[in-house]
Amino acid sequence: MYLQRRLLCCAIASAMAAPAFADQANELKPVQIIGDRQSTFSISGSAHVLSNEDLEEKENTDVHRMLRDVPGVYFQEEDGYGLRPNIGIRGSGRDRSSKISLMEDGVLIAPAPYAAPAAYYFPSAGRFYGVEVLKGPDTLRYGPFTVGGSINFLSTPIPARASGMVNVEGGEDGSQRAHAYYGATEGQFGFMLETHQQRAQGFKDIDRSNRDSGFDKRDYVAKLRWQAPETADIQQAFELKLEHSSEVSDETYLGLTDRDFENDANRRYGMSDIDQMDNDRDAVSLRHTLVFDENTQLNSVVYRNEFNRNWYKLASIGGQSIGGFVADANANGGTKQAVLSGAADATDLVFKNNNREYISEGVQTELNHRFQTGSVDNDLIVGARYHQDEVDRYQPTDTFDQVNGSLVYQSSTLPTGGDNRLENADAVSAWIIDHAYVGDFIVTGSLRYENVESKSKRWGDPARNTVSSRTENRNEELMAGLGATWLLNDNWSLLAGVHQGFAPAGASSQKGTDAEKSVNYETGFRYWQENFSADVIAFYSDYENTIQNCSIANPCPNGNDFGTQSFGESEVRGLEVGLSSVIWEGDTGLRAPVRLAYTYTDGEITKDADDLSVLEGDVLPYLPEHLASLTFGLEKPAAWSALMSVSHTDGMCIDNSCDRPGEVTTFKRTSDYVIADIVATYQVNSDMEVYVKVDNVFDDQEIVSRDPAGARPNKPRTGYVGMKVHF
Structure with missing residues (x-):
């Protein structure tokens, strides 16, 4: 049938990392892992x-808000702006998005995805050109994290003709945003220059301070492309991409006690006054596309990312971690509550320079070949990657006393041990994916091999003359996946798949620490037509081994804030529902679009950990049972639109022990919350539009997280006005 043949072509095109060269005489598109909807x-x-178009209609700059439109994706808010996203997929965990493969244009973007995958760096979401979320057997193509899935962010492509865009926006709390790009293609050459700059004074008020709680973040991107002329014997192209970003944000790990949260959710304790994140990132990638013929194409990329950051922040009070200090103040109030509020003096407030340098670099190549065996069409993908990364921590501390509500400097200490260490990882990956088209069936077979060797060493003196300890570990795994899609007719398809999941242990893990492993199943159906589409997919993940990379922000159940803990077996099951429709369309072109994303999830530990820090029946932290987002409104294309998005997130347990019989859960759960955002756009002419948006229109603030250390709110009601001009 015609539609089936067209879908077949789309599937083949999406499997190719870049489109056929014959279709890109004027434009080399972003590197996609899926394609269009x-x-x-x-x-x-x-x-x-x-x-x-989806991203532009809402003008979001917080990736958490963007991903609410995708079922099966979970998030834990932290700062209200999405500066440090915590994203998980199908129960994979959400700690700094460290259990999913995050990419931009097909290249891993975490500062050190193998050695230290927690993504303290994240690109400015306001400059994204598109977002792709992939789960199932095809994720074996995009490791190393194949337990949950992969997210690929698309950057702005080089324009086919001389053109550009300027978007300026202002709002409450001193919010300012500017996004601009300009580029052109002339003959064999193309270029694009882009910047995204965003700042705000923040919505939290710091006790006894004149400083704000906001941020200033700046991204710069440059692209240069050369493409062989159409008459050349060899069709090929090179694209160079350069990136620089910087961020200064007055953010802290210190949250609030519940009693203070109830009085003022937007309060910040004065002892966090000098906390500040300062980071810079430089990245370069060179991509090469070589077209042998209409059926064979080779795509390669060499990349290097350098990320330097220092999050100077309060780490402990009187020898106790700030998380433990807030927990005691919650439970008992008294002196510790008074210390946090500044009403009581305190000694030994340790501020740590969380100073780290990251390097991530590698080369990957992928051959795409289409061929026919009898009546079976095949789209074969063979790829490999060599990757190495490291994180170098040199983290001195400063000690202050709190006297009459003010910080008084006492001394400084140079780092040793865990604060003076180097972690690195070398990884070799290879994958084979075959899409076989057999009549009305598309059968996907996947294989992936990962070999990860990690090392860590610590110095016993600040000058790094004496190594105090060394660790090394190795994770090696061959994973397989099998999936099938049955194209029933022009509108319906059934799908089913199974694949092995893998997530390597971090670089500080002890020798013998196994990787996270799982077997993941899914089945469901899709319906598609011009004005209505639906996806309903059930999933089940059986974890043979569950791991957590320990950190100060998210300590492991055994209490460690470094290394990796392997604990228990677990199961995650659930249902994803995605609907998109135009429920009404008038004769004048007026339309009423609706989009729904809903996820039901049930996850639990099914076997005790060896050290009994995690028990059978324990829950998985920060995993909501129900998660839903509904977008609806009215629009007249090329004239105006008005949309409202309403999202609901169930309350979540913050640790594994939350629901144990007899356990007091008062301070171990977040709140249920509903957030409504609205955006209205008016098209002044074909090149200019103005818009108004209000985030959290009903100003409902709840405890959306209790990590890193205390209750934290979502962003309050905030209004913005913007203008966008294309030229």
Whole structure:
């Protein structure tokens, strides 16, 4: 049938990391892992695409808000702006997005995805051109984290003709945003220059301080492309991408006690006055596309990312971690509550320079070849990557006393041990993916090999003359996946898939610490037509081994804030529902679009950990049972639109022990919360539009997180006005 043949072509095109050269004489598109929304119809796993149009209609700059439109994706808010995203997929964990493969244009973006995957760096979401979320057997193509899935962010492509865009926005709390790009293609050459700059004074008030609680973040991107002329014997292209970003944000790990949260959710304790994150990132990638013929193409990329950051922040009070200090103040009030409020003096307030340098670099190549065996069409993908990364920590501390509510400097200490260490990892990956088209069936077979060797050493003296300890570990795994899609007719398809999941242990893990492993199943159906589409997919993940990379922000159940803990077996099951429709369309072109994303999840530990820090029946932290987002409104294309998005997030346990019989859960759960955002856009002419948006229109603030250390709110009601001009 015609539609099936068209879907087949879309599936093949999306499987190729870059489109056929014959179709890109004027434009080399962003590197996609799925393609457009229609391409998801034929994938044997959950797949969702947020197009540039989808992103522009809401003008979000917080990636958490963007991903509410995708079922099966979870998040834990932290600062209200999405500066440090915590994203998980299908129960994989959400700690700094460290259990999913995060990419931009197909290249891993975490500062050190193998050695230290917690993503303290995140690109400015306001400059994204599109977002792709992939789960199921096809994720074996995009490791190293194949337990949950992969997210690929698309950058702005080089324009086919001389053109550009300027977007300026202002709002409450001193919010300012500017996004601009300009580029052109002339003959064999193309270029694009882009900047995204965003700042705010913040919505929290710091006790006894004149400093704000905001941020200033700046991204710069440059692209240069050369493409062989159409008459050349060899069709090929090179694209160089350069990136620089910087961020200064007056953010802290210190949250609030519940009693203070109830009185003023936007309060910040004065002892966090001097906390500040300062980071810089430089990245370069060189991509090469070589087209042998209409059926064979080779795509390669060499990349290097350097990320330097220092989060200077309060770490402990009187020898106790700030998390433990807030927990005691919650439970008992008294002196510790008075210390936090500044009403009582305190000694030995330790502020740590969380100073780290990251390097991530590698080369990856992928051959795409289409061929036919009898009546079976095949799209074969063979790829490999060599990657190495490291994180160098040199973290001196300063000690202050709190006297009459003010910080008084006492001394400084140079780092040793865990604060003076180097962690690195070398990884070799290889994968084979075959999409076989057999009549009305698309069968996907996947294999992935990962070999990760990690090392860590600590110095016993600040000058690094004496090594105090060394650790090393190795994780090696061969994973397989099998999926099938049955194209029933022009509108319906059924899908089913199974694949092995893998997440390597961090670089500080002890020798013999195994990787996280799981077997993941899913099945469901899709329906597609011009004004209505639906995805309903059930999933089940059986974890043979569950691991957590320990950190100060998210200590492991055994109390460690470094290394990796391996604990228990677990199961995660759930249901994802995605609907998109135009429920009404008038004769004048007026439309009423609706989009729904809903996820039900049930996860629990099914076997005790060896050290009994995690027990059978324990829950998985920060995993909501129900998560839903509904977007609806009215629009007249090329004239105006008005949309409202309403999202609901269930309250979540913050640790594994939350629901144990007899356990007091008062301070171990977040709140249920509902957030409504609205945005209205008016098209002044074909090149200019103005918009108004209000986040959290009903000004409902709840405890959305209790990590790193205390109760934390979502952003309050905040209004913005913006203007966008294309030229």
